[in-house]
Amino acid sequence: MTIADTEVLTGAPRARVNWTPYLLVVPTLAFLSVFFIYPMAQAISLAVTDPSTGALTWAHFRRMSSDLYFGQAVRFTLIITAIAIPLQVALGLAIALLVNTRFRGHTMFLYLTALPIGISDLAAGMIWLSILTERGYLNAALQRLGLIEQPVVFLTVERPEWLLAAIILTELWRATAIVMVILLAGLQLIPKDYAETAAVFGAGRWQTARHVILPLLRPSLQTALIIRTILAFQLFATVVTLAGRQIPVLAGETYFWYSLYRSPSVASAYAVLILLLSASITWIYLYVFAPKAGEVRL
C-alpha cells in the first residue's frame, strides 16, 4: 500500500502536527462510540439493574437461566456453530484454492460462488424452505425417482436433528461465501515464489499446501473463524423461517424476550451473554492461532 506522506510532501515543518487527518477521522469515531460503546454499556446496565428501583440485581440473569428455552438455546447455538463452521471453512478453502488456480472461467466461478454474500439469512431460509418443506423440491425429486410415495415431513418438531440439519445446510449454503472471499484475499497476498520454491525442493502438492500455504494463510483463517463464529452466535432469521421456536437459539430468545414478553432487561441479559461468548471465542482464536516465536509472517 502506498501512502502519500503529506507532511513530507507539502514540506510542512516536521515539528508541527498536522491536525487534518484527525479532523477527518473524528466523525467516524464519534458516531461509532454513540452507536457501539454507548449501547454496549447500556446493555450491561439494563441486564444488571432493577428497572423500577435502579438497584443492582442478578434477577434478570436468574430469570433468563431458569427459563425452559434457555438450556436448549445455548445447546443448539453451540451445536450449530460447532458443525457449521468447520464445514464452511473447509468448503470456503476448497473454493478459494480452486479459484486461485486461475483455471479458465475462474472469474465467473468466483462471482457465482460469491453471490450468497448479498443474500440475507431471511431470504436464504425461505429458499431452503422451498426445497425442504413437505411439498418442496426435495420431496418432488424423491417421488420422481420412485423412492417415496407420500411426502416425507422433514421439518417437524418430532425430528429436531432434521431441523438442525436443515439449518446447518442453509448456513453452509449462505455463509461459505464470506469465508471463501476472506481466504481468497489472503491467498492472493502470498507470493507465487513460495509455492514454486517448495516445488523446486521436491514438495508435493499436498505438502506445499499443508506446510507452506496454510501457515501463511493463518491471519485470514483467523479472521474468517472470528467473523463467522460471532455471526453464528447471532443466527436468527434462518432458524425462525425453518424451525420457528422449535429450535431455540440465543438471538431468537433475545427477540422473544423483547417482543413477546416485553422484558428489555432479560433480553439485555441474553445480549450480554452473546457479547461475552463472542469476546471469549475471539480471545481463544487469537490465543490458539497466535504465531509461535520465530515463525515467518507475511
Added chain:
Amino acid sequence: MRVRLVGMYGAALVIGTWVAAPLLLIALAAFTPRSILYEWPRPLWPHAFSLDTMLFFFRSTGVWASTLNSIVVAGLTIGLVFLIATPTGYALARYRFRGKDAVQLSILVVKMFPATVLSIPLAVAFIRWGLYDTLIGVALVHTALSIPFVTVIVTSVFVGISYELEEAAMTLGSSRLRAFLRVTLPMAVPGLAAAAIFTFVLSWNEVFAATILTLDHRTLPALIVDSVISAGAPLHFRFAGGFFMVMPAVVIILLIRRYLLTLWGVTVR
C-alpha cells in the same frame, strides 16, 4: 495433467450447481401458480407459470409500504455513511498519522461486533429519544453497521488514485479541498458507487435490528419476519418474499465484483 484438469472442472461444476440451484428453484417457486405449489405429486417443473404467487405477495397488507420503507432506510443509510466514512477513508489513504493503526483496528473490531447486542439497548434509548419506530432510527443503526465496509472500500479507492494529480492541482493554485472535489472525487465515483451499492444490500437485508426497532413502520425483512412469527404466513407468501428479497443481491454482486476481496480482506495484521 488431464486427470487434474477434469477433477478441477468437475469440482467447479458441482460447487457451482450447489450455489446456483437453490436460486433457480426459488425463482421457479415464485412464478409457479399457488395451486401447483400444494399439489401432490408435486411436479419438479410446473406445467404452468403465472404471476399469481408474486401478486399475492404484493397485494398482502403492508408489503408495498414496507418495501418503500426499506428503500428509504437504505437511501438514508447511504447518505449518512458517506458523510461520515468518506473523510475517514480519505485520511487513511492519504495521511500518515499517529494513532492510525488504532483507528484501523477499531474499524475492524466494529466489523466483527455482534450487532444483535446493540438492538435491545438502542430500542430502549430510541424510545427516550423519540427515534423508536422511525425510519431514521433504523437508518442510524444500519449506518453504524456499514461504516467499516464503506471505510475500507473508500480507503482502497483513494489509495488507487495517484496523489500526484491532486498535488498538481494544488500547485496550480487550487486549495486542498478544491483539488479533492475537482480532481480526485470524479475519479473515485465508480468505486464509491460500489460502496453505495454494497450499503444498499446491507441495509435491504438487515433483519434483527429492523425487527426490534420498528412496530408500525416495518422494513420489508421486518415485515416478513413478523408475518412468519406472529401470523404464520402461508408458504407461497414466503417463497415470493424470499425471491423478491434475493433479486437485488444477484445484480449487486456483479456490480461490486472488483471490491469483493477488499470488503472482507484482512486490513490490519
